[in-house]
Amino acid sequence: MLTRSKVIVLKILIHAGALIPLLNLYTLAFADELGADPVEAVIHFTGIGALNLLLLSLTVTPLAKLTKQGYLLQTRRVIGLYAFTYALFHLINFLAFEVQFDMGLFISEVIQRPYITVGMVAFLLLIALAVTSINKIKRQMGKSWQHLHNFSYLIVLLVTVHFYWSVKSELTTPLFYFFMVIVLLLFRYKKLKALILSTLK
Amino acid sequence: MLIKIPNKSHLNDSDVTQESVYQERRSLLKQLGFLGAGALISSALANKAKAGFFSDDDVSFKTQALEYQTDTLNQALIKTPEQKIISHNNFYEFGAKKDQPAALSQGFQVKPWQLTISGACDNPMTLDYDDLTKLFPLEERIYRLRCVEAWSMVIPWIGFPLASLLKRVMPNSKANYVAFETLHDPEQMPGQANSRLGGGIQYPYVEGLRIDEAMNPLTLMSVGLYGKTLPPQNGAPIRLVVPWKYGFKSIKSIVSIKLLEQQPPTTWNKLAPNEYGFYANVNPKHDHPRWSQASERRITSGGLFSRNRIETLPFNGYGEQVADLYKGMNLSRHY
Numbered sequence: 001m002l003t004r005s006k007v008i009v010l011k012i013l014i015h016a017g018a019l020i021p022l023l024n025l026y027t028l029a030f031a032d033e034l035g036a037d038p039v040e041a042v043i044h045f046t047g048i049g050a051l052n053l054l055l056l057s058l059t060v061t062p063l064a065k066l067t068k069q070g071y072l073l074q075t076r077r078v079i080g081l082y083a084f085t086y087a088l089f090h091l092i093n094f095l096a097f098e099v100q101f102d103m104g105l106f107i108s109e110v111i112q113r114p115y116i117t118v119g120m121v122a123f124l125l126l127i128a129l130a131v132t133s134i135n136k137i138k139r140q141m142g143k144s145w146q147h148l149h150n151f152s153y154l155i156v157l158l159v160t161v162h163f164y165w166s167v168k169s170e171l172t173t174p175l176f177y178f179f180m181v182i183v184l185l186l187f188r189y190k191k192l193k194a195l196i197l198s199t200l201k
Numbered sequence: 202m203l204i205k206i207p208n209k210s211h212l213n214d215s216d217v218t219q220e221s222v223y224q225e226r227r228s229l230l231k232q233l234g235f236l237g238a239g240a241l242i243s244s245a246l247a248n249k250a251k252a253g254f255f256s257d258d259d260v261s262f263k264t265q266a267l268e269y270q271t272d273t274l275n276q277a278l279i280k281t282p283e284q285k286i287i288s289h290n291n292f293y294e295f296g297a298k299k300d301q302p303a304a305l306s307q308g309f310q311v312k313p314w315q316l317t318i319s320g321a322c323d324n325p326m327t328l329d330y331d332d333l334t335k336l337f338p339l340e341e342r343i344y345r346l347r348c349v350e351a352w353s354m355v356i357p358w359i360g361f362p363l364a365s366l367l368k369r370v371m372p373n374s375k376a377n378y379v380a381f382e383t384l385h386d387p388e389q390m391p392g393q394a395n396s397r398l399g400g401g402i403q404y405p406y407v408e409g410l411r412i413d414e415a416m417n418p419l420t421l422m423s424v425g426l427y428g429k430t431l432p433p434q435n436g437a438p439i440r441l442v443v444p445w446k447y448g449f450k451s452i453k454s455i456v457s458i459k460l461l462e463q464q465p466p467t468t469w470n471k472l473a474p475n476e477y478g479f480y481a482n483v484n485p486k487h488d489h490p491r492w493s494q495a496s497e498r499r500i501t502s503g504g505l506f507s508r509n510r511i512e513t514l515p516f517n518g519y520g521e522q523v524a525d526l527y528k529g530m531n532l533s534r535h536y
Contacts, residue, residue: 032504035300036281036289037352039498039505098498100510105493113491165491168350169472170297172397 003071018082039097050086062187084130115165122158262307264429275343281354283427290434294390297400302434309433320460321376337361347517349447353497359425364416379415380465381408382457408452409465445519447481478536483517
């Protein structure tokens, strides 16, 4: 198969894999067929979905290098944008269905609850990455684009902390996510070391 | 000639969706959910979806109708639908996710059952399965249930006051506290066998009350809900219901009640003492360290758009009956 067609097929799969579950989720939730508490269900589904997509987006580069399939890199942006989309729905779910537009409660929860604060910081950074993924802006930014997008490593860490901190007692799943994040970051060992050193200077 | 003009709202047999078609549609929807989740979500969530998917094939636990006196005082409360009460449970012995208890508990054996009441009392006793529903007259109690996670339900319990049971065992002067214990049976309770499934809490689950709290007329030993015996996910065959405290105090599937001189350890308090106290009275002014307790989402019917956030009331609205128990106590310190 031509590389071009491979990319197209992959992108179709990514669109379908991200959009169909989301459509299915809200169809069931609005019909009250998503268990007894659809609010909790949509919050958890979009939250863990965003984290999974972030991890997937960080898997692309090492995978492309290991398998020498450079065309895989062309899927990074769309996966990253779906991670942002899921995070956006996660936040909207919390605002619209959990606190139900009680803005006072929303603001105090974001400020007072460390795990929500951390999640919010990660989301604000994600907005910056999503906006600057537009080609025109990317070109204008030159080298600083890469600097900004290095924040994806920090974002995935913050999101995992947010998850770990939000659970009541079952820590195995969040710890497993920490493990996956560490493995993905180890592939960038040299880059991260240089980044940290240059920040400390 | 008689010409019958059918009313527009009149439905013919042909308008009725056949049950098989309806069921097929439902299973298709479920499959969609399963595939979608499987493709995207971690194995844990996929397992959950799978459990939900296959649970239709399981033989569900059989409950029996009970005879009881109706609660005439609280009929005005809007009850949470039965289907939601029996499918949304925190019962980590059968899995820490809300739909796991209903999916993983249907083979639970409640017969035979032994509930031992012992400790600082003159007449210790052991109740078997039949005693639970026959020893005391049963009554309906429609109570609000406030979970520490800031959601709530309204549940028509069937049961008898704990005070009736305690009076029968005749507590002595050393009985200051009452300790409760859930069945420990890892073969039947998968969450006790696997700490990941069981949410990493210590088993057996233990809870406790001060003797005056236990003797309060609101404190109920429940054997049923919505007119029938309890399904396993709600704590069959017998559980505690303390409506002015967060739900985790209302321990399920009880095998032991002990009268004690000293305050007993309680499961969630052992796990995170800064988050869960011994008293755990519903208190909108004392936040959980990680979320606000000032309001709650009342689960009734309706999907995502139901406007169900309401103010949380001190003692879950039962202050008139129980506030006296805590006179002079600092409730921010004794949370």
